[in-house]
Amino acid sequence: MSLGRKVLSVWLLGGLLGGCGQDGQLTEAKKNVVMVEVTSQTWDYRLPWNPGTVSSARGAGFVISGKRILTNAHVISGARYITVQREADPRKYPAKVKFVAHDCDLAMVEVEDKEFFKGTTALSLGDIPQLESVVSVYGFPIGGDRLSVTRGVVSRIDYNAYTHSGRESHLAIQIDAAINPGNSGGPVIQADKVVGVAFQGFRGDVAQNVGYMIPTPVIRRFLQDVKDGTYDHYVDIAIRWMTLENPAMRKYLGRPNDGLGVVVTDIFSEGSSDGILQKGDVLLSIDGHPIESDGSVRLQGQPVQLEEIVERKFAGDPVALEVWRKHKLEKATLKLRPAEMFSMYEVLYEPPPRYVLYGGLVFQPLTTNLMGVLAGSADLRLRQTYSLFGQDQIYRETPEPVILASVLPDPLNVYLRGLAGQVVREINGTRIRTLADVEPALREGGERTVIRFEGDQRPAVLKKAEVDQAMPRIMAQYGISDASRTEVIGRRLAKGSYSRTETK
Amino acid sequence: MTAFLRLLLWLSLGVGLGAQAATSTDLRGSLVRVRTSIQPFDQFRPWQKKSPFGLSGTGVVLPEGRVLVTASLVANRTEVGLEKPGSAEKCSAELEAIDYEANLALLKPTDPEFLKGFAGVGLGPHLKAGDTAEVWQLERNGEMLRNQAEILSAGVGRYPSDEAGFLVYGVRVSLPKRDDSYTLPLMRNGMLSGMMMAYDRDSQEGTAIPVPMIEHFLKDSADGKYAGFPTLGVSWSTLRDPNLREEVKAPLTGGILLTRVNPIGTAGRAGLKEGDVLLSVDGFKLDEDGNYRDSLYGPTSIGNLVRTRPHVGSSAKFKISRNGNEMELTGVYDRRARDEVAVPTLQFDVAPRYLILGGLVFQELTGTYLQEWGDKWSERAPQRLVQLFSFQQEMKLDPKKKIVFLSQVLPSSMTAGYQHLSGLVLTRCNGQAVGSLEDLASIADAVSAGDLVFEFMDDPGKLVLDASEVKSSGDQLGKSYGIPALRKL
Numbered sequence: 001m002s003l004g005r006k007v008l009s010v011w012l013l014g015g016l017l018g019g020c021g022q023d024g025q026l027t028e029a030k031k032n033v034v035m036v037e038v039t040s041q042t043w044d045y046r047l048p049w050n051p052g053t054v055s056s057a058r059g060a061g062f063v064i065s066g067k068r069i070l071t072n073a074h075v076i077s078g079a080r081y082i083t084v085q086r087e088a089d090p091r092k093y094p095a096k097v098k099f100v101a102h103d104c105d106l107a108m109v110e111v112e113d114k115e116f117f118k119g120t121t122a123l124s125l126g127d128i129p130q131l132e133s134v135v136s137v138y139g140f141p142i143g144g145d146r147l148s149v150t151r152g153v154v155s156r157i158d159y160n161a162y163t164h165s166g167r168e169s170h171l172a173i174q175i176d177a178a179i180n181p182g183n184s185g186g187p188v189i190q191a192d193k194v195v196g197v198a199f200q201g202f203r204g205d206v207a208q209n210v211g212y213m214i215p216t217p218v219i220r221r222f223l224q225d226v227k228d229g230t231y232d233h234y235v236d237i238a239i240r241w242m243t244l245e246n247p248a249m250r251k252y253l254g255r256p257n258d259g260l261g262v263v264v265t266d267i268f269s270e271g272s273s274d275g276i277l278q279k280g281d282v283l284l285s286i287d288g289h290p291i292e293s294d295g296s297v298r299l300q301g302q303p304v305q306l307e308e309i310v311e312r313k314f315a316g317d318p319v320a321l322e323v324w325r326k327h328k329l330e331k332a333t334l335k336l337r338p339a340e341m342f343s344m345y346e347v348l349y350e351p352p353p354r355y356v357l358y359g360g361l362v363f364q365p366l367t368t369n370l371m372g373v374l375a376g377s378a379d380l381r382l383r384q385t386y387s388l389f390g391q392d393q394i395y396r397e398t399p400e401p402v403i404l405a406s407v408l409p410d411p412l413n414v415y416l417r418g419l420a421g422q423v424v425r426e427i428n429g430t431r432i433r434t435l436a437d438v439e440p441a442l443r444e445g446g447e448r449t450v451i452r453f454e455g456d457q458r459p460a461v462l463k464k465a466e467v468d469q470a471m472p473r474i475m476a477q478y479g480i481s482d483a484s485r486t487e488v489i490g491r492r493l494a495k496g497s498y499s500r501t502e503t504k
Numbered sequence: 505m506t507a508f509l510r511l512l513l514w515l516s517l518g519v520g521l522g523a524q525a526a527t528s529t530d531l532r533g534s535l536v537r538v539r540t541s542i543q544p545f546d547q548f549r550p551w552q553k554k555s556p557f558g559l560s561g562t563g564v565v566l567p568e569g570r571v572l573v574t575a576s577l578v579a580n581r582t583e584v585g586l587e588k589p590g591s592a593e594k595c596s597a598e599l600e601a602i603d604y605e606a607n608l609a610l611l612k613p614t615d616p617e618f619l620k621g622f623a624g625v626g627l628g629p630h631l632k633a634g635d636t637a638e639v640w641q642l643e644r645n646g647e648m649l650r651n652q653a654e655i656l657s658a659g660v661g662r663y664p665s666d667e668a669g670f671l672v673y674g675v676r677v678s679l680p681k682r683d684d685s686y687t688l689p690l691m692r693n694g695m696l697s698g699m700m701m702a703y704d705r706d707s708q709e710g711t712a713i714p715v716p717m718i719e720h721f722l723k724d725s726a727d728g729k730y731a732g733f734p735t736l737g738v739s740w741s742t743l744r745d746p747n748l749r750e751e752v753k754a755p756l757t758g759g760i761l762l763t764r765v766n767p768i769g770t771a772g773r774a775g776l777k778e779g780d781v782l783l784s785v786d787g788f789k790l791d792e793d794g795n796y797r798d799s800l801y802g803p804t805s806i807g808n809l810v811r812t813r814p815h816v817g818s819s820a821k822f823k824i825s826r827n828g829n830e831m832e833l834t835g836v837y838d839r840r841a842r843d844e845v846a847v848p849t850l851q852f853d854v855a856p857r858y859l860i861l862g863g864l865v866f867q868e869l870t871g872t873y874l875q876e877w878g879d880k881w882s883e884r885a886p887q888r889l890v891q892l893f894s895f896q897q898e899m900k901l902d903p904k905k906k907i908v909f910l911s912q913v914l915p916s917s918m919t920a921g922y923q924h925l926s927g928l929v930l931t932r933c934n935g936q937a938v939g940s941l942e943d944l945a946s947i948a949d950a951v952s953a954g955d956l957v958f959e960f961m962d963d964p965g966k967l968v969l970d971a972s973e974v975k976s977s978g979d980q981l982g983k984s985y986g987i988p989a990l991r992k993l
Contacts, residue, residue: 246920380894384887
C-alpha cells in the first residue's frame with residue numbers, strides 16, 4: 001500500500017558493451033538462463049495521443065517447466081519486439097509476452113520456435129533460502145555481453161516496496177551479491193534451484209551491495225494465478241491498523257497485557273473489509289495464526305507481517321479473523337478482492353493514456369503517470385487531490401478525478417491557458433466523476449459549454465459552434481488523429497458510492 | 505523567516521562598483537543606525553527559541569522624534585538599539601507600532617533626549633515610474649553616501665510576509681556594500697520617499713515600500729491604536745474572455761468576476777456575492793484586468809485602491825452587475841477577513857502555544873508553523889495541515905475555532921506505540937469538541953483518573969492515555985527532555 005521508494009531502481013540495461021568471462025561449473029543454470037532483448041515504447045502523458053518514445057534494453061530470464069520463460073515485468077513492459085537468446089545458441093528467437101504482473105514485477109514470455117528449447121532442462125523452484133546462505137545470481141549486466149555470475153549471501157528477508165508498480169509491497173529478499181543493470185529477470189540459484197528473481201537495488205550513490213530478489217512464494221503465486229489464462233491483481237485486506245503496544249490503549253480496549261492483537265484504525269470503503277470490520281476492532285488472529293501486538297504472525301517459525309497471510313491468496317478466497325469488538329470476542333470472515341481504490345497510485349505501462357480533446361482543452365484522468373509529467377508544475381489542489389485520494393476516500397464521490405491536463409494554444413482558447421492543471425468539477429451542470437462522464441456532458445447544455453473547477457477558479461466558457469469549427473484545425477495543427485480515447489483497458493477503477501440516480 | 509533572511513543577504517551583499525555616490529554632512533540629522541538582536545521561536549520545539557543573530561539597518565528619524573524602519577528588521581527581536589552616526593552614542597528603543605503586512609515599524613528611543621538636535625525628515629511626494637531618487641547609506645565614519653536611484657515601476661507587488669500585495673516601487677540603484685544596510689531610506693530632495701526592503705546585487709534592482717504606504721501607516725499609528733490595512737476579502741478573476749463575459753452577463757466593458765467572497769469581509773458584509781461582476785469601487789472604474797486609473801501611476805491594480813487608499817472604518821462604495829442587473833452597494837472597510845481566521849498566516853513576536861500531555865505535544869496550527877518546513881513546506885508538511893491552512897475558506901472552517909494538532913510525541917513509557925505519530929488534527933478529547941488549546945487543557949485538567957481519549961481527524965483516529973499517569977509523571981517528563989514548562993497557553 002505504500003508508495004515506492006524512489007531511490008530503489010529497477011535493473012534494466014540500456015546500452016551494450018564488450019567481452020566477459022564465464023564460470024564452467026554451474027551448467028544446470030547456464031543451460032536455462034536467457035538474454036532478453038526488448039524494444040519498447042513508453043507513452044507520453046504530455047501528448048497522450050502520440051505513440052510514445054521507442055527505446056531498447058536488455059534483461060535476463062530463465063526457462064521453467066512447460067517451455068515457459070520467466071522474467072521481470074519491467075523488462076518487457078511496453079514491449080513492441082522481444083528476442084531471447086541462450087548462452088549455447090547464437091541465434092536470437094522472437095518472443096511474446098504471455099502474462100505480465102506489474103504489481104509483483106513478474107512476467108512470462110513464450111517462444112514459438114521449439115528449436116529454442118533444445119538443450120534446456122527447465123529450472124525448478126526452491127524455497128526461501130536461509131539467512132547467510134550463499135546464492136548465485138545469473139544475468140547479463142553491464143560490463144559485457146555474455147552471461148555473468150556473481151555470488152552473495154542472503155542478508156535480509158522482509159517486506160519491501162516493489163518500485164516497478166509504484167505502490168505495492170511484497171516479500172523481498174535482500175542479497176549482497178554484486179548485481180547491476182541487466183541482471184533484471186535473471187535467476188538467483190541455490191543448489192541448482194531457483195530461489196528468486198533478481199529485480200531491483202539501490203543506486204550506487206545511495207547504498208552498495210544491496211540487491212533484491214523476488215522470492216519463490218511470490219513467483220509461485222504468480223504461476224498459480226495465471227493457470228486460468230489471465231493474471232488477476234493481488235488482493236488486499238484494505239484496512240489500516242496500528243500496533244497495540246500502549247498499556248493505556250490496551251486497557252481502554254479491554255485487552256490483557258498479553259502482547260497480542262493490533263487495532264483497526266481505518267477501513268477503506270469498497271475494499272475486502274468494508275462492512276465486516278469496524279474502526280477500533282482488535283484483530284487477534286488471522287486464519288488461526290495469532291497476531292502479535294506489533295502486527296506480526298509466525299509462518300513456518302518465521303515472524304512475518306500479518307499481510308503475508310493475505311499475500312498468498314487470490315480473489316474470492318476467504319480470510320478468517322478473530323476480532324475483539326466492544327469487549328466481546330467475535331469471528332469474522334472476509335472475502336478477498338483487489339483494492340481498486342489504490343489503483344490511482346499504480347504506474348501504468350501497457351494501456352494507452354486516455355484523454356478527451358475539446359477545443360484544445362485536453363482532459364485526462366488523474367493517474368500516477370500524469371502526476372509524473374506534471375510533477376513540478378502541479379498546483380497545491382491537484383497534488384492534494386492525488387495524495388489524499390485514498391486517505392480521504394475521494395474515490396467514493398469521484399472514482400477518477402478528471403484534470404484539465406493542458407491547453408493546446410489556439411485562438412479559441414487564448415483566455416483559458418492559465419487553467420491548465422485544474423481539477424474539473426462539472427461540465428454543463430453535470431458532476432464529472434470519471435473520464436467517461438466528460439464527452440456526454442460536453443454535448444449537453446445550450447450554445448455555450450461551461451466547465452467548472454474545484455476551488456475558486458473562474459469557469460472556462462466555450463461556444464459549441466466555435467469548438468466544432470476549430471476541432472479539425474486543432475487536430476491537424478497538433479497531429480492528433482482521434483479526439484478522444486476513453487476506453488479503460490486492463491484496469492479496474494473504484495466503483496464509487498455516490499447516488500447514481502441523482503438529478504443534474 | 506526565510507524571506508527575511510533572503511532580504512538580509514540581498515541588502516548586505518551589495519558590491520562597491522559604479523556607485524554614483526555623493527557625500528554630505530548636513531543631512532546627518534536624519535538617519536540613525538539601528539541594531540537589533542533577533543531570536544526566532546522554534547516552531548518544532550515550541551518550548552525553546554532558535555539561535556540568536558544580529559541585524560543592522562539604517563532608520564529614518566521623523567520630525568516627531570520617532571525612527572522608521574522595516575518590520576523585518578525588528579521581527580522576533582530581543583533587543584533594539586539606536587546609534588548615532590559619527591559617534592558611539594547609543595540608546596535602546598522600544599516599539600511604538602508595527603505592521604508585518606506592510607513591513608513597517610516605528611521605534612521610540614527610551615531616552616527622550618537622545619534624538620535632540622536631529623531635524624528629522626518629512627515625507628516626500630509620491631513617485632512614479634521614471635522619477636529619480638537617492639538611496640542613502642551611512643559610511644562607517646558617519647558620512648552619508650547618496651546613491652542615485654531610478655524608479656522603474658510603481659505597481660502592486662508582493663511583500664515579504666503577505667501573499668496579497670501592496671503598492672511597491674521597483675528601484676534601480678547600484679548600492680555599495682556597507683554595514684547597516686538591512687533597512688535603507690529612499691529619498692528625494694531631502695524628503696523620505698520610500699524604504700528599501702529588498703535588493704538584488706546581480707540585477708542591481710530592488711523594491712521599496714512607497715510613501716503612500718508609509719503615510720497610511722503613520723496616520724493609522726498616530727492615535728496609538730493601530731488598526732492595520734483593510735482588505736476586501738474576495739478572490740477574483742479577470743474578465744477579458746468574451747465568452748466568460750457573456751456567461752456572467754457582464755456589461756460590454758470593464759469589471760472583474762468575484763470567484764469567492766468571504767462573508768465576514770468588507771465586500772461580503774456589504775452584500776457582494778460570488779459570481780458578481782465588480783464594476784467600480786469608490787467611484788473608480790475597474791477594467792477587465794482589475795485595474796483602476798490612478799491619477800499618478802496610471803492603470804493600477806485594485807489592490808492599491810482597496811488596501812492602501814482607505815483606512816479601516818472608511819466607507820466603501822461598490823458598483824456591481826449581478827445577473828446583468830447593475831446595482832450599488834455600500835459598506836465599511838475592515839480587515840476581519842484577514843484577522844478572523846481559523847489558521848492565522850505568519851506570526852512574529854508571538855511564542856508558539858503548546859500543551860504537552862503525557863508526552864503528546866499539541867500545538868495550534870499557524871502559517872508560521874507550516875513555513876518551518878522550509879521552502880517546499882506545502883509538499884513536505886503533513887498534507888492535512890497544509891489543506892486546512894490553504895483551503896480554510898472553502899472548507900468553511902469556523903474562524904472562532906483553532907486547529908489543535910498533535911505535532912510530535914515525546915517517547916516515554918506512557919506513549920509506547922505512539923512514538924511515530926505526528927501532524928494529526930485533534931477533534932475531541934473525552935468526547936468533548938476541542939477548538940483551542942485552552943479547551944484541551946480544561947478538559948484534560950478536569951480528569952484526574954481514568955482514560956484520556958483523544959480523537960483525531962485521521963488515522964489512527966483514537967489514542968488513549970491514563971489520566972493519573974499524565975498528572976503524576978509530568979514533571980519527570982519535562983525534566984528528562986529539558987522542557988521548562990509543559991504548557992504555554
